[in-house]
Amino acid sequence: MALDYKQIGLKCGLEIHQQLATKKLFCDDPSALRNDKPDFTITRELRPMAGETGQIDIAAVFEKKKRKFYIYEGYKDTTCLVELDEEPPHQINQDALEITLTVARILHCKFPDTVQVMRKTVVDGSNTSAFQRTALIAFDGFIETSFGRVGIQTVCLEEDSGRRITEDQDSVTYRLDRLGIPLIEIATAPDIHTPEQARECAEKLGMLLRSTGKVMRGIGTIRQDLNVSIAGHPRVEIKGVQDLRNMPQIVEKEIERQQVAISSGEKLLPHVRNVKEDLSTKFLRPMPGAARMYPETDHPLIVLDEKHIAGLKLPESFEDKEKRFLKLGLSADLAKQITRDEKVILFETFAKQFANTNANVIASTLLSVENEVKRKLGKEIILTDKQFEGVFHLLNKNKLTKESLLDVFVKVAEGISADDAAKSFEKLSDTDLKKEIEKIKAELKNVPPDKLQGIIIGKLRGRAEPSKIIEALKWQK
Amino acid sequence: MAKVGDRVRVESKDGVHEGTVLPSPENQKNLLMLKLNSGYNIGIKLDKSVKIKVLGTGTKAEPLPTIIQKENKSLPSISLIATGGTIGSRVDYKTGAVQTLMKPQEFIANVPELAQIVNLKKISRPFAVWSENMSHVEWQKIAQEVAKELNAGAEGVIVTHGTDMLHYTAAALSFMLKNLSKPVALVGGQRSSDRGSFDGALNLICAANYCKSEIAEVSLIMHGEDADTYCLAMRGTKVRKLHTSRRDAFRPVNEMPFAKIWKNNFELLNSNYKKRTNEKVVADTKFEPRVALVKFFPGQSPDIIDYYISKKYKGLVIEASGLGHVPIDTKDKKLGWLPKIKKAIDSGMLVCFAPQTLYGGLNQFVYAPARQLHDAGVLYLGDMLPETALVKLGWVLAHAKKPVEAKQLMLANLVGELNPRIPEEAFLY
Numbered sequence: 001m002a003l004d005y006k007q008i009g010l011k012c013g014l015e016i017h018q019q020l021a022t023k024k025l026f027c028d029d030p031s032a033l034r035n036d037k038p039d040f041t042i043t044r045e046l047r048p049m050a051g052e053t054g055q056i057d058i059a060a061v062f063e064k065k066k067r068k069f070y071i072y073e074g075y076k077d078t079t080c081l082v083e084l085d086e087e088p089p090h091q092i093n094q095d096a097l098e099i100t101l102t103v104a105r106i107l108h109c110k111f112p113d114t115v116q117v118m119r120k121t122v123v124d125g126s127n128t129s130a131f132q133r134t135a136l137i138a139f140d141g142f143i144e145t146s147f148g149r150v151g152i153q154t155v156c157l158e159e160d161s162g163r164r165i166t167e168d169q170d171s172v173t174y175r176l177d178r179l180g181i182p183l184i185e186i187a188t189a190p191d192i193h194t195p196e197q198a199r200e201c202a203e204k205l206g207m208l209l210r211s212t213g214k215v216m217r218g219i220g221t222i223r224q225d226l227n228v229s230i231a232g233h234p235r236v237e238i239k240g241v242q243d244l245r246n247m248p249q250i251v252e253k254e255i256e257r258q259q260v261a262i263s264s265g266e267k268l269l270p271h272v273r274n275v276k277e278d279l280s281t282k283f284l285r286p287m288p289g290a291a292r293m294y295p296e297t298d299h300p301l302i303v304l305d306e307k308h309i310a311g312l313k314l315p316e317s318f319e320d321k322e323k324r325f326l327k328l329g330l331s332a333d334l335a336k337q338i339t340r341d342e343k344v345i346l347f348e349t350f351a352k353q354f355a356n357t358n359a360n361v362i363a364s365t366l367l368s369v370e371n372e373v374k375r376k377l378g379k380e381i382i383l384t385d386k387q388f389e390g391v392f393h394l395l396n397k398n399k400l401t402k403e404s405l406l407d408v409f410v411k412v413a414e415g416i417s418a419d420d421a422a423k424s425f426e427k428l429s430d431t432d433l434k435k436e437i438e439k440i441k442a443e444l445k446n447v448p449p450d451k452l453q454g455i456i457i458g459k460l461r462g463r464a465e466p467s468k469i470i471e472a473l474k475w476q477k
Numbered sequence: 478m479a480k481v482g483d484r485v486r487v488e489s490k491d492g493v494h495e496g497t498v499l500p501s502p503e504n505q506k507n508l509l510m511l512k513l514n515s516g517y518n519i520g521i522k523l524d525k526s527v528k529i530k531v532l533g534t535g536t537k538a539e540p541l542p543t544i545i546q547k548e549n550k551s552l553p554s555i556s557l558i559a560t561g562g563t564i565g566s567r568v569d570y571k572t573g574a575v576q577t578l579m580k581p582q583e584f585i586a587n588v589p590e591l592a593q594i595v596n597l598k599k600i601s602r603p604f605a606v607w608s609e610n611m612s613h614v615e616w617q618k619i620a621q622e623v624a625k626e627l628n629a630g631a632e633g634v635i636v637t638h639g640t641d642m643l644h645y646t647a648a649a650l651s652f653m654l655k656n657l658s659k660p661v662a663l664v665g666g667q668r669s670s671d672r673g674s675f676d677g678a679l680n681l682i683c684a685a686n687y688c689k690s691e692i693a694e695v696s697l698i699m700h701g702e703d704a705d706t707y708c709l710a711m712r713g714t715k716v717r718k719l720h721t722s723r724r725d726a727f728r729p730v731n732e733m734p735f736a737k738i739w740k741n742n743f744e745l746l747n748s749n750y751k752k753r754t755n756e757k758v759v760a761d762t763k764f765e766p767r768v769a770l771v772k773f774f775p776g777q778s779p780d781i782i783d784y785y786i787s788k789k790y791k792g793l794v795i796e797a798s799g800l801g802h803v804p805i806d807t808k809d810k811k812l813g814w815l816p817k818i819k820k821a822i823d824s825g826m827l828v829c830f831a832p833q834t835l836y837g838g839l840n841q842f843v844y845a846p847a848r849q850l851h852d853a854g855v856l857y858l859g860d861m862l863p864e865t866a867l868v869k870l871g872w873v874l875a876h877a878k879k880p881v882e883a884k885q886l887m888l889a890n891l892v893g894e895l896n897p898r899i900p901e902e903a904f905l906y
Contacts, residue, residue: 042702043704044705045705047673047678086703086724087722110491111491112521113508113519113521114522115519116517118518121673135517156517293517295568297568
């Protein structure tokens with residue numbers, strides 16, 4: 001039986017973190033995650049500090065108990081002294097600030113006259129400085145959902161943390177490639193009252209962010225935290241919601257858990273939980289204390305100019321974009337899908353770059369080929385912009401057929417270059433096609449002629465269109 | 478009108494906000510800085526439309542925990558003298574962005590490890606001054622305090638200090654502490670003590686280890702690399718800040734450090750030091766402040782020397798180029814330095830050259846101009862660091878009875894400031 005969410009007093013809020021495709025927030029390094037071997041490591045200690053209120057933050061003490069030291073991995077060409085906490089922050093990245101102001105405007109937010117960059121204490125070692133720099137850029141906005149309006153409490157611009165690589169009893173290793181990547185953090189009011197509304201709201205916020213055309217794409221570039229409480233239970237923050245489609249189920253499971261917890265009669269405290277594979281959650285840490293922020297004295301105040309904000313160019317609406325895509329010859333269905341997908345920026349680039357290729361092929365490949373490759377290889381894969389570009393380039397030059405696209409992408413996903421991958425699928429010239437057919441025929445002397453045609457079509461799939469093969473066979477007879 | 482520390486409710490065109498009033502920035506008195514309940518600070522322009530309602534008053538910075546000094550007689554007793562600087566500074570989160578100077582008992586509370594290494598018998602703070610605001614007056618005061626502590630039974634002394642000008646103080650103490658018989662450790666921090674990444678913690682721990690050593694020298698103890706692994710003990714006259722912001726900003730110049738010091742380990746790298754004794758330390762702090770340091774640059778007019786003559790300066794250190802040069806045979810006669818230098822020497826000024834390259838020593842015999850300058854009476858100070866040379870000059874001029882004695886003292890190696898030999902491995906160590 002479906003739960004009556006109103007009766008149990010369900011309240012949900014969302015916190016969305018989206019990485020921006022700019023340079024890092026407080027230095028000149030690129031925002032690029034790397035999987036090659038780091039060039040150097042440094043070892044640091046962090047200590048809980050009687051910083052701001054004279055009381056050491058409880059969340060900080062909790063982390064401190066666990067580890068002795070931290071190891072940071074860096075690269076000569078993409079890690080500088082700022083990430084290493086060896087140099088004060090540079091001026092906040094202006095592109096990242098502009099994107100944040102734009103997003104806040106779409107969300108109908110208000111803006112302070114002056115923004116102050118803050119230091120938020122983090123002692124899990126994920127930041128070399130032991131604090132995260134964050135700034136409140138806007139507040140008091142809203143977004144519409146089909147279930148009703150959801151308030152936007154705050155829009156912040158902050159730096160991402162270091163990437164946890166390994167850990168042992170004494171230490172945790174972080175890679176500094178992620179540290180300092182700009183993140184927009186959007187926090188909604190607890191105005192979400194059903195699990196489905198949570199999913200819809202998160203999806204809408206994601207699409208809105210992508211509509212700026214200046215956000216990163218791929219797993220981990222957007223992260224959603226869910227705040228869930230039912231009447232009688234304090235707020236629980238759930239981290240690590242990867243797939244939005246799972247959001248309703250995660251909320252359901254958390255409601256169930258909270259109901260059990262309430263009936264146990266134990267003292268309930270607000271806390272943070274992590275999503276497990278089965279979409280239930282496990283305890284992560286106590287809710288951090290409230291007084292964790294002090295000014296980043298190394299950065300000047302940021303004065304926001306009303307006129308400048310009012311004059312910001314807002315991104316094209318989804319409706320307008322869809323119309324434009326229809327004109328490129330996209331089917332209505334594909335136009336709708338690609339408009340709302342994170343690969344929309346790639347699509348726009350490639351549609352222009354590879355005018356010789358059917359836009360429908362580009363769109364449908366971008367939308368589905370990763371999933372198809374995943375099915376073939378049995379593992380999660382992400383294709384880079386360059387990999388897509390390489391394959392489309394060959395397609396555009398007529399060196400590949402669209403039938404062989406999936407096979408080529410499978411090879412590319414395994415680390416083979418597009419050019420090499422395409423070699424075995426290169427489109428055959430008429431002369432080469434005839435030669436290939438002769439060769440196969442010679443190999444298959446004992447096969448009855450009526451089955452020969454099917455086998456040859458199968459063998460040359462992707463390198464020649466079936467109609468051409470049939471024609472060639474006829475000619476040879 | 479709401480005051481700093483008041484809890485207020487502010488209505489403006491940007492909505493309604495509750496929070497605590499923070500001090501306005503110096504140059505923007507019409508900006509209301511507010512700490513919101515979320516912890517974020519924002520600024521609201523005060524115009525006619527802004528309505529402020531005071532909800533409560535008097536939010537004050539909460540006191541910090543301080544260490545309770547417990548005597549532990551089984552450990553060597555040392556004293557700590559705090560003088561200011563980043564190592565003892567913090568941001569007061571409640572009352573705003575002002576950096577305040579903490580009491581030493583407060584920032585040492587963040588380094589509980591010290592109590593396992595030494596018995597901190599006395600903690601004092603004769604003054605709290607950023608290092609760039611110091612002069613010889615502060616050097617004299619620190620030297621007197623250090624001597625007092627050592628003569629009162631301390632096995633060693635730690636002096637905490639701002640880092641910007643720390644190498645000047647290190648040189649000053651080296652000259653002023655006569656008959657030094659115990660370790661003196663100068664320590665700073667490149668990250669303030671309210672940060673989890675406070676580098677001063679390791680520096681203090683390693684300084685405590687240094688105070689237990691046999692090295693009866695003034696040393697600067699700071700990070701040896703940008704990781705929190707070990708510190709270097711560097712001779713006070715042979716050390717310089719060579720980076721604006723890194724933890725390992727201080728490097729030894731032309732000499733190997735005395736030692737590498739870990740939390741639990743000590744490796745001697747240079748045995749050219751005075752050993753611990755029971756001699757009484759004398760703070761011999763007389764100082765002649767009319768000394769100056771001039772850096773030579775291409776195209777520079779030597780007229781600057783006239784200024785120092787007119788102001789009756791007693792000594793001048795010129796950071797000379799290369800092996801010890803300033804222009805002599807120039808096309809434009811006005812850019813030749815020899816006449817002005819002669820004029821300064823004739824006026825009774827002691828003119829010295831130190832290497833602006835920092836690394837390496839001067840040599841007046843390689844090129845002809847240097848020979849002329851030397852013959853005119855310029856003192857070539859070998860591999861002495863320019864800052865050390867300036868401090869030494871002020872100290873020497875206050876002590877020498879005659880000019881010839883001052884010259885002899887400047888060219889003599891008093892406390893390791895001049896190296897008879899420069900080891901190969903000391904470059905960019």
